């Protein structure tokens with residue numbers, strides 16, 4: 001299916017009453033999952049934190065499970081509970097539980113809680129003791145990311161404490177995991193070092209009496225490029241949403257989000273017209289300026305006013321002048337544009353449209369930040385076709 005065919009429903013979507021719409025192609029997410037699974041032949045945790053990178057946590061969770069993902073991964077307890085309250089019974093890992101959050105519902109609803117320090121482990125065990133429900137725990141080891149995860153000098157004691165709680169039948173450590181810092185790096189040595197540290201950490205865990213059945217280390221980049229990091233489960237976020245982890249190298253992933261809006265004002269202006277706040281842009285010659293009703297309040301980065309482009313009428317045109325909270329201006333030159341014309345803000349590079357990576361390059365960030373930042377007053381629609389179809 002070509003990108004044009006995939007998004008055909010966009011043309012008929014009744015978006016005129018909406019200022020802008022994020023159109024999410026769930027079938028593209030399913031195809032990305034099939035591609036990764038065909039490649040790794042390993043169980044997958046679909047990472048649906050941060051509203052599934054802006055794509056809609058519930059829709060993506062269902063799509064991912066239908067497409068074969070065995071686990072869902074989220075950062076916060078609230079995200080995990082939302083999945084359970086929506087009726088999702090699949091295994092869910094939550095990796096930012098802290099000792100001050102009430103963990104009772106998470107334990108009761110069999111959310112697997114990641115513990116990287118003694119305080120969180122104690123809090124989980126206390127809830128288990130109180131409720132009589134055996135808590136499911138994955139222990140996180142820091143192998144070189146220096147972000148979450150127990151530092152190596154605390155790992156033995158954390159595992160020993162967990163083993164004691166297992167003895168008391170308060171919790172069961174079903175997994176041990178860590179996170180890769182440099183899996184996108186062409187030099188594989190750092191990933192190899194992390195893998196070595198992970199293997200040593202698993203050995204320590206086993207020596208304390210734990211028998212974690214599920215070991216996991218790989219993120220998208222690990223899943224796509226480092227088979228020795230796959231273990232029992234790969235945790236994929238970015239790749240589900242079509243983000244190629246190594247810029248310039250394609251694994252055939254499809255971006256799943258398209259953002260469209262409408263021209264709400266067209267004006268012809270003379271040469272030397274200053275545009276928007278501070279008049280940072282001044283028209284060199286007579287030209288047509290069009291107004292698009294989205295701005296930084298909807299997650300459009302202000303940096304797009306220096307090099308960002310949109311597509312109107314099948315042609316690219318520059319975003320000009322300071323982007324406001326609710327509106328941006330496009331200089332279409334002498335191109336004929338009418339009120340109500342569709343404006344493609346994000347689309348398919350195959351169709352000559354900008355994608356999140358292009359925005360990221362223009363604004364000096366990563367496409368993850370672009371996609372998760374979009375929202376505000378934009379509507380969101382999900383294209384639903386058969387997400388179970390094999391690739």
Ligand SMILES: Cc1ncc(COP(=O)(O)O)c(C=O)c1O
Pocket residue numbers: 047073095179218219220221235236237238239
């Ligand atoms: C702990 C953890 N695992 C897995 C992922 C997925 O990583 P990626 O988006 O690179 O696949 C993330 C972040 O998104 C994460 O924070």
